[in-house]
Amino acid sequence: MSVDRSSIEAAMVTQAEESGFSGVVWIRQSNAMLCARAFGYANRADRIANTIDTRFQMASGSKTFTAVAVCQLVERGCFNFDSPLSDCLDIEFPHFNPGITIHHLLTHTSGIPDYFDEEWMDDFEALWLKRPCYSMRGPKDFLPMFQSEPMKLPPGERFSYSNAGFIVLGLLIEQWSGTSFADYVCQNVLERAGMADSGYFAADRLPGRTALSYIVEEDSWRTNIYAVPIIGQPDGGAYTTAPDMARFWDALTEGRLLEPTFAEKMLTAHASVKNKDDNLYYGYGTWIRKHRNTLERFCALGCDPGVTFISAVFPEKDLLATVIGNSDDAGWAMWRTLEEHTSWLRWTLVRNR
Secondary structure (H helix, E strand, O other): OOOOHHHHHHHHHHHHHHHOOOEEEEEEEOOEEEEEEEEOEEEOOOOEEOOOOOEEEOHHHHHHHHHHHHHHHHHOOOOOOOOEHHHHOOOOOOOOOOOOEHHHHHOOOOOOOOOOOOOOOOOHHHHHHOOOHHHOOOHHHHHHHOOOOOOOOOOOOOOOOOHHHHHHHHHHHHHHHOOOHHHHHHHHHHOOOOOOOOEOOOOOOOOOOEOOOEEEEOOEEEEOOOOOOOOOEOOEOOEEOHHHHHHHHHHHHOOOOOOHHHHHHHOOOOEEOOOOOOOEEEOOOOEEEEEOOEEEEEEEEEEEOOEEEEEEEEHHHOEEEEEEEOEOOHHHHHHHHHHHHOHHHOOOOOOOO
16 A cells, blocks of 8 residues: 655645644554544644643544443453343433343443434533533432433334443443442553553542544634533543554453454354444444455544544555544544545544534
8 A cells, every 4th residue: 555644744734723623643563553643733722732641532432432341341251242231220210111122222222222322412511511520420320310201212123322331331341340330440451551641530639641522613722621411431532642552452352351252242243233334233342344245344432522533444555543632523524534544444434422
């Protein structure tokens, strides 16, 4: 594959200037770096620049970590993917269908009610007008938002993206591990993958080299501290760096997080996402694109107010690309620029939390 690195660099610089992209673009093929470039500011007020090792929020991108943790518990024999939720979790959901399984939750096919249903809701920030985001410090804090609501769909009927489904998976992790969700994932996923710069950091206790996330409004901006939960949860909100995401994918595909059969299960196209793209599927916590029954790429991605995150692996090309940013929409524009200049990145993006 021939790559004109200078052309890519020039296109990225132009796009960053035009769109105001703030973040990192990181592309590796085999052991060769094709691009590692930082743009914009981690802290606009003090003009602290982003670097390659800046930590960024990743929104729903961290659902992938939750899925790994659940697969680890299945690997240990705690329960099976086909186990009914009611047999695995000691929390009452009065209107949930008893046929809901762990597989359904991992693939967004459970049909449970969501606390933020992206099929008809579009203002994530509005959730916290009556329920302060600074009070959302653990998965149990989300239960009043969906626990007693009626089912949206029968289990297994179709793909319906569900943040609440991953909150339930986080509660499952807490019950079977005997520790908090964040502690389990940090010890058994992030540390095992060598992701020393990643974690579930509270917005009022951010470590060094961490970017604030910015919501842009016409000619002004503000941080997203009142727009998202104060700390990441099973459905999203962890912090990571572009190099750490490479460490994560390497650990997953090399068998350091899961046995090969379980890693393969995560990267299997379980649920079709036909309402967005006929070639798009969902695995366990991963978005998957196939072409003529060939796996083209698998990825983690997410979008929150002030956050854009895309990290994709192209197995046939032995290529990994991450675009991670601390502003609203400019990250998607940057990815599209890469698509235009690199045919091996062309695919349909799905914007979701």
